[in-house]
Amino acid sequence: xxxxxQAKALIEMPRRTPARAHLPELFRRQEFDDRLTVDxxxxxxxNMVNYQERLTRTFAALVDxxxxxxxxxxERKDGVSVSExxxxxAIKLPAVMKHLEVLDDAGLVTRSKSxxxxxxRLRPQPMRAAMxxxxxxxxxxxxxxxxxxxxxxSQEAQARNRAx
Amino acid sequence: xxxxxxVRRIKARPQVIFDAVTTAEGIAHWWGPDAGPVxxxxxxxxxxxxxxxxxxxxxxxxxxxxxxFLEIMRPERVVLSWRWTGAQEDPGESRIEIxxxxxxxxxxxxxxxxxxxxxxxxxxxxxxxTGSLDKLEAHFAEGASA
Numbered sequence: 001x002x003x004x005x006q007a008k009a010l011i012e013m014p015r016r017t018p019a020r021a022h023l024p025e026l027f028r029r030q031e032f033d034d035r036l037t038v039d040x041x042x043x044x045x046x047n048m049v050n051y052q053e054r055l056t057r058t059f060a061a062l063v064d065x066x067x068x069x070x071x072x073x074x075e076r077k078d079g080v081s082v083s084e085x086x087x088x089x090a091i092k093l094p095a096v097m098k099h100l101e102v103l104d105d106a107g108l109v110t111r112s113k114s115x116x117x118x119x120x121r122l123r124p125q126p127m128r129a130a131m132x133x134x135x136x137x138x139x140x141x142x143x144x145x146x147x148x149x150x151x152x153x154s155q156e157a158q159a160r161n162r163a164x
Numbered sequence: 165x166x167x168x169x170x171v172r173r174i175k176a177r178p179q180v181i182f183d184a185v186t187t188a189e190g191i192a193h194w195w196g197p198d199a200g201p202v203x204x205x206x207x208x209x210x211x212x213x214x215x216x217x218x219x220x221x222x223x224x225x226x227x228x229x230x231x232x233f234l235e236i237m238r239p240e241r242v243v244l245s246w247r248w249t250g251a252q253e254d255p256g257e258s259r260i261e262i263x264x265x266x267x268x269x270x271x272x273x274x275x276x277x278x279x280x281x282x283x284x285x286x287x288x289x290x291x292x293x294t295g296s297l298d299k300l301e302a303h304f305a306e307g308a309s310a
Contacts, residue, residue, distance in 0.1 A: 143197030
């Protein structure tokens with residue numbers, strides 16, 4: 001996380017420091033495309049950092065089985081109070097609160113307070129991004145395995161014909 | 165959470181599939197998600213040996229991945245490390261495990277691609293970032309002192 005924070009600091013930096021004036025020269029070196037303006041480079045860098053960071057947070061939040069159970073419950077019934085949410089779990093309220101904090105940080109739930117009641121709602125968008133990311137790999141492997149199966153089956157048929 | 169498992173039944177014996185999966189010639193016939201060609205295929209299928217595959221997709225983008233054979237047990241099991249060589253892909257190293265089980269009609273293949281985007285991946289990703297960030301920081305330091 002420290003490096004990501006550093007990157008973020010650097011992304012924000014050129015907008016408010018004189019160092020910005022030195023950037024074009026840096027980006028004219030061969031590793032950067034001349035046509036990229038400084039602003040578009042920062043935008044790309046910023047998007048990459050944010051995307052990776054968001055994914056990492058989503059996966060880290062989803063890795064815990066209690067947190068997944070909380071999300072599953074919210075999927076069945078959204079907009080419930082913290083105490084109602086905590087009820088079926090064999091852990092104490094402060095522990096549930098902690099999990100909710102992690103889920104909130106990952107953008108997977110929202111908490112809104114009204115009087116003494118905190119209402120928790122599901123926010124599924126980060127999960128969709130994570131699923132899309134996994135789907136890319138699934139697409140790669142299911143296509144590749146189709147081709148592998150076709151190739152192996154033709155090799156097998158050839159071997160049988162030779163054996164005859 | 166961050167792994168993917170696919171199971172396939174293939175009408176071929178495990179050793180035929182094993183060779184298709186591990187040899188350079190075999191890999192050249194199937195690697196890649198669509199009908200685009202494999203442009204380069206190198207493989208040294210023994211523990212510690214490396215492989216490298218480059219393929220072009222139908223949308224004309226090219227991708228390259230490489231890694232190391234971590235375990236080899238012909239014909240039932242092979243474990244590989246995997247890394248996209250191109251900078252545009254996910255950084256970090258993941259792991260592919262393929263097991264081949266003989267069944268009456270041929271083979272049941274189970275593929276698990278794991279360690280996708282976990283701590284290890286993230287830390288190597290951060291290492292990748294550190295290099296370029298160090299350059300930027302050095303540059304800013306120069307700019308500040310100038």
